Amino acid sequence: MKNSNDTVHVHAKKTDDIYRQNGYKDRRDYLKSVAGQYGTDRMVVGSMAEPLGETEDFDGLISALEDFPLL
Template sequence: MDGENRYLNHGYKDRDDYLNNLADDYGVDSVAINAIAEMLGPDEDFDGLVSELDDFDSFGLLDDFRKKVV
């Protein structure tokens, strides 16, 4: 899988759609997800990024980026 096809094959329109979905899944602002994803690069979107987000979440490093529920 390469390019945009890998996102389509996973059920997303494109990388932005995928990253926004991750932000929703983790309940955080997409700015945090995009920053981490940008550091790792698109080749890590479906493995390294998810592992990093899990680690960040378990250590409370995403807490400051939680979406506020009103």
């Protein structure tokens, strides 16, 4: 029987693989890169990314940044 720690560990590994497959070390590296691409502060990108969640990093986050008028 798996405990909740096993599930979290597997989930974290799975999401890290997504970033690596796209050429990034991890989510932090990806968000840093996105901030640079959009010419905005990493804190802004992080603040937008957190409520959206990791599943939206390559879609919803990008859409939100493109729609954000102050960037």
